[in-house]
Amino acid sequence: MNTPYVIHGINGPVVTVTGGRGLAMMDMVNVGDEALIGEVVGVHGxxxxxxVYEDTGGLCPGQRVTGQGAPMSILLGPGLLGHIFDGIARPLKVIEEKTGPFLGRGVNIPALDLEQEWDVTMHVKAGDTVRPGMLYASCPETGVITHRCLxxxxxxxxxxxxxxxxxYPVDEALVQVxxxxxxxxxxxxxxRWAIRTPRPMAERLPIDRPLITGQRIIDTLFPIAKGGAAAIPGPFGAGKTMTQHQLAKWSDADIIVYLGCGERGNEMTQALEEFSELLDPKxxxxxxMRTILIANTSNMPVAAREASVYTGMTIAEYYRDMGYHVALMADSTSxxxxxxxxxxxxxxxxxxEEGFPAYLASRLAEFYERAGYVKTxxxxxxxxxxxxxVSPQGGDFSEPVxxxxxxxxxxxxxxxxxxxxARHFPSINWLTSYSEYAAELKPWYDQHVGKRFVPCRQRIASLLQEEAKLMEIVKLIGADILPEDQKLVIETARLIRVGFLQQNAYHEIDTYVxxxxxxxxxxxxxxLYDGAKGLIARSIPLSxxxxxxxxxxxxxxxxxxxxxxxxxxxxxxxxxxxxxxxVNQANQ
Incomplete structure (x- = not known):
């Protein structure tokens, strides 16, 4: 028989409760007189x-803690797209209407509007035999996305x-099975779905097609595949958020889930304003209309920040199960x-190491392994x-995260x-970056872009690598002493860097290619490089x-x-x- 718990001790977002029975690991609970939302992370007799996912100020020993009898879960359904939520999927606009510009405590509002009605088309009728994954209802969620209930x-x-x-509203029964x-x-x-439980799939499929972003250095040199995982590490001010905004705006995913995990509020505000004004090129x-924002900024409760990545991933998997390609931007996992x-x-x-918990690696693995290209x-x-x-302190890539x-x-x-x-954006370093998907994506590039794409990519990368070696010599003896063919490599690499890799996110043409x-x-x-090599072979100076x-x-x-x-x-x-x-004619 379940008996009530009461608060025994408070240590920031962590609350110790005693005196009862019936709570299980990962159960959701309501803490204190204001029914703050929390999750059980330890049970000892x-x-x-x-x-607790909210500010614990004002709690005191003796206040009651009530279990909800289920793990931490969120409500999934039509009405998620085009909205902004906090780390535990509470709609921030609705909270603002109820409590003002600051998050109120104990405001437990579902992610979906329970009163809004949707134009539902039914796909089953009485007497039909159904199995997992069958479509039973659908409705237009936005002008570009059809919501499929399975x-x-x-x-x-x-x-x-x-x-x-x-x-019908989202909480009315449509079908009885x-x-x-x-x-x-x-x-x-x-x-409802527990956020820490991966959603089921039929099978994982091979990763064989790129996520096209329109950013030259990414699509050409360091591609990411649909269903793949990528990291963008960099120090403060290096352009992580700018790069993710570009990917969110222009990548060919059907749906974008943008997760602001511990970043500054002004960056989420910028994303909300820009995404509302921009038109999807497709x-x-x-x-x-195809974006979901989850804002758990640095001034929000720290415990909810830990849950927010699972909230974002669960929403992404939910739309994946409908047959959509979803891109999840997490800013930042640090x-x-x-x-x-x-x-x-x-x-x-x-x-x-560095005070992080010993299970940091396994938690990161749990998050990234939920990416994938699947058969639903x-x-x-x-x-x-x-x-x-990833935001390593001081830009130190050797740190644990x-x-x-x-x-x-x-x-x-x-x-x-x-x-x-130096205002070179995207500021992706072509010497320290890499993509292990490049070889697997070669058949796709050959078929859809042209058989010259991969050889050209390899030559461009080789010239950049060669330039890096030559620049070490230049630092010692200067560029004037180099032979003409090496000067050509440096000049061509400069053209690649400035004319190809550097991209202007605010230019109408150059923002997407x-x-x-x-x-x-x-x-x-x-x-131009091959032609210049021919001139140099005839002893014609590069100048x-x-x-x-x-x-x-x-x-x-x-x-x-x-x-x-x-x-x-x-x-x-x-x-x-x-x-x-x-030049040829002048040297005849």
């Missing part, structure tokens, strides 16, 4: 330890009752790890791609402070070719050639041919 895993049987097509044991299950538009609808460290300290657990229970294909920012993250991601976009301070244009830009740069201005001309093509008309590259091809011919 008649005592339990609870982490029979949950583990449920099979016969439909004994189904409502007709019409308008009687299983083989005679038990009746009511299915609604909405369902649908020409506001970007927020703040999440710091929340783990603080809670671990309050629980008096033995610390590991319905038989469709869907994916969750995870892109996590960065090092453990590298174990579970296959794309590493290392940001460089010196590039950011399709793969066809990226390939054409690479081909032109390499055409004569530089004097034609062709290198400076090619740096401007990214701003001047429209994305929808790669044929406009013809003048630049003619300019390269003319510059090479001019």
């Amino acid at each position: 008649g005592a339990a330890t609870v982490q 029979i949950p895993d583990g449920l099979a049987g016969t439909v004994t009752q189904a409502v007709p097509d019409g308008r 009687t299983d083989a044991h005679g038990q009746v299950h009511a299915l609604k538009l909405a369902q 649908t020409h609808q506001p970007l927020m 703040r999440w790890a710091e929340a783990l460290r603080e809670i671990s300290g309050r629980l008096e657990e033995m610390p590991a 229970l319905e038989g469709r294909e869907g994916s969750v791609t995870v892109i996590g920012a 960065t090092q453990n993250t590298k174990r579970y991601v296959r794309t590493f976009w290392g940001l460089d402070r010196s590039l950011a301070y 399709p793969l066809e244009k990226q390939l054409k830009m690479m081909e032109l740069i390499l055409k 004569q070719l530089k004097a034609t201005g062709i290198f400076e001309s090619l740096t401007k093509m990214k701003y001047e050639v429209p994305n929808d008309d790669p044929g406009k590259f013809a003048p630049y091809e003619q300019a390269v041919d003319a510059a090479l011919a001019k």
Whole structure:
């Protein structure tokens, strides 16, 4: 028999409760007179330890703690898209209407509007036999996304009752299914799901297609696959948030879940405002119509920050199960790890390296392994791609969060402070970054972009690597002593860096570049390089070719050639041919 618990001790977000029975690990509880939301993280006989997801100021010993009899879960259904939530999926706009601009305590509001009615189309009728993953109802959630309600895993049987097509709220029963044991299950538009439990799938599929972002350095040199995982580590001010905003705006995912985990509130405000004004290039609808924002900023309760990554991942998996491709942006996992460290300290657990808990690596693995390209229970294909920012103190990539993250991601976009301070964005360092997906994606590039894409990519990367070695020599003896062929490598690499890798997020044309244009830009740069090599082989100095201005001309093509008309590259091809011919003619 369950008996009530009462508060015994308070240590920040961690509360010790005693005197009762019936609580289990990971159960949700209501703490104190204001019914603050918490989760059981330890049970010891008649005592339990609870982490509270709200400010614990004002709690005192003796106040009652009530269990809800279920693990930490959120309400999933139509109405999530286009809204902003806190770390435990409470709608911030609704909370603002009720409590003002600051988060009120004990405000337990469901993620979905229970009164709003949706235009529902039914896909089953009485007498139908159903199995897990079958579609039983659908409704247009936004102008671009159709919400698909599926029979949950583990449920099979016969439909004994189904409502007709019409308008219904999320908490009204639409279908009744009687299983083989005679038990009746009511299915609604909405369902609850425990955030720490991965959602089921039929099978994992091979990762064989890229997530196209329109960012040249990513798509060309360090691609990420749909269903893959990437990390963006970098020091303060290096452009992590800017890079994630670009990926959220332009990647070809169907749905974006943007998770602000411990970052500054102004950055989430910027995302909310920009995404509301921007038009999705694919649908020409506001970007927020396919975006969900989860804001658990640095001034919000630290315990909720720890839960927010699971909230975001659960929402991403929910839409994946409908057959959508979802991109989850987590900014940043370092703040999440710091929340783990603080809670671990309050629980008096033995610390590991730099004070982080010993289970940091396993928690990171639990998060990133939920990414993947899958076959859903319905038989469709869907994916969750995870892109996590990491904020190592002082830009030290040897710290525990960065090092453990590298174990579970296959794309590493290392940001460089010196590039950011030089206004070179994205400030991804091409020497420290890598992508392990490149080889697996080669067949896709060959088929959809062209067989020259991967060889051009490899030559571009090789020139950048060669330049790095030569610059070590230049620092010692200067560039003037280098032979002409090595000067050409340095000059071509500079063209690659400035004319190709550097990208202006605020320029109408340059903010997003399709793969066809990226390939054409690479081909032109390499055409100039090969032509210049031929001149140097005839002992013609590189300075004569530089004097034609062709290198400076090619740096401007990214701003001047429209994305929808790669044929406009013809003048630049003619300019390269003319510059090479001019130097040739002058040395006849």
